[in-house]
Amino acid sequence: MKQHPRGLSLLVAILPIFFLVHPLFAQSQNEAEKILRHVDDLWRGESSSAEMTMKVKTAHYTRTLRMAAWSKGKANTLVRIISPLKEKGTATLKSGKNIFTYLPQTDRTIRLTSGMMMGSWMGSHFTNDDLVKETRREDDYEAKITFRGERAGQNVIEFTLIPKLDAAVVWGKVVLTIRSADYIPLEEVFYDEEMAVARTFRFRDLKVLGGQLRPAVMRIIPADKPEEYTEVIYETLELNLPVEEAFFSIANLKRR
């Protein structure tokens, strides 16, 4: 089984809220924190609904999943697989700190225990832990702007995030690069506690999604296996839809 670096909540990142980055300028003395707060705030979109494709490439297999995802607030996320047929209907529900998986092959719902948290989510480079952990950069990290200027033809801002002492974060640091013009994230690099790169997120293919320009593709590359990746491609995204809390229930997991 694959062991993935544990992490800050970035599976939340595969959900549209991750991309809710819209330009807002901040020019106070603590500009870094302010920008970051906006980025964080936008991840907490009221609700969302999206369809996406997840491509996983590893040394041993390549797989493509189409899925639909819904979220409401911080605590509720539901992801349901649409294809391939073999896995159609498999659904993952994140409700608070728990993850439930509905398995249509056996018509059973399983609550994942702590032992499974480091396991791969749906064969991707995300761990189940990525799904559960929800952190706010602003809460967990001390942010500093470490670069500002032109890089590869565009103006960027680079943040270095160092975890606060009491934060439940496993990373040594995180380096986030965003476009200075519209605060669209370009790259986020996670370093382990030995300050070696653990994994890299890359964002590309800007597209209007949910009424705004956002990167439609996010690729996660594990540092120890640079030839592998998981790519999430957004097809549709709708924001701030009225979604009932009850939608994120175990009973609703099974509905196809």
Next chain:
Amino acid sequence: MMDIIKIGFRNLIRNRHRTVVTTFAMGFAGFIMILFASLMQGMLQASERNAVSMDVGDIQIHVAGFRDDPDLYKQIKAPDVLIKKIETAGLRAAPRLYGFGLAASGSASSGVQLHGLNVPLEREVTEIHKHLAKGAWLDPNDPGGVVIGRRLAKTLDISVGSELIFLGQSADGGIANAVYRVRGVLKSVGDSIDRSGLFMVETAFRGLMVLPEGAHEIAVMRPDRRGELSTAKSQIASLAGDYETLDWKEIRPTIARLLEMADTQLIIIMIIITYIAVATVVLNAMLMGVFERIREFGIMKAIGVKPWQIIGLIYVETLAQTAAASVLALGTGWAASVYLQKNGIDLTHIVSGASVGGVAIDPIWRAQVSAETVMTPILFLFIMAVIAVIYPAMKAAFIRPVDAIHDQ
């Protein structure tokens, strides 16, 4: 010479009480030693059996690195061919498959290690199929039936006949998910199997994990478990080529070291302590027997008995008593050991589920009787007796008659 023997026996009969007490004391000590040796032997064999025969086997073959980071893709290619070669070489071998995932039942779930076994071949290699607490072992005709470790059964609160859901990731990256029925629950085998062992037949494993060929491990067993382990290991290593070949002592170093230590140091120390106690009993009885009769020996010397004849006399008495004690010890010790070999001491309430170095301790402590465990104590009994009476014999032999006669 005949006279000395005659006198010796007459002395023994005359001091009937002392003779009986000494003989019984030595006999009892011999009995304890035989029982102790048999029980120690039994414990060592049980530990080794649990380590080797239940799980590890004598020798294992893996892809290098599998043991540190077991992953589905580190497979031995064409295990059948290698197994055929091993079998031709006169050893037994079985392929094994490993996977990891989650087992769930009701609201309880637990991480598990999946074992995919070739049931007929595994039967030739290990004895795990005999080690069930409840239910039955795997049956190739029942791919939906699984056998689980005892603590896993407790964690999931399931037993024979219950349903269990497995969730993991198959080799193609998909979701491996299926429902199984528990066929059997194992007795304590070792930490890892007890806590997370989920056994299924090879075909079921291959279907579930989408792994049509290969094996993660080949376990090899010498058919009679005799001969040098290292010889068998180098034989297997030459057959296995680039794969990593390890013997059970390398795979379970803790228990191997413990057994080695127990085999030599512990037993020797315990036996020495027991034997010193026996020697004290013998020495005490003999000293009393000699000093009580010091005047008698003085008179014997006065009438011309030579010192070596007195020594001879005391040795005749000692050896006769030791012989009687040996018969007593042999009879009782052997009988008790055989009884404990059959029935064992039930320590279930004390050591249930205990383990040493990841290997379960059998809660029924059985003795193991062999010529060695029975005869070694007897031999030592004689040696101790012979050494113990040197001092009293010398004392009696070289005492001056005048001093002896005036001895009060």
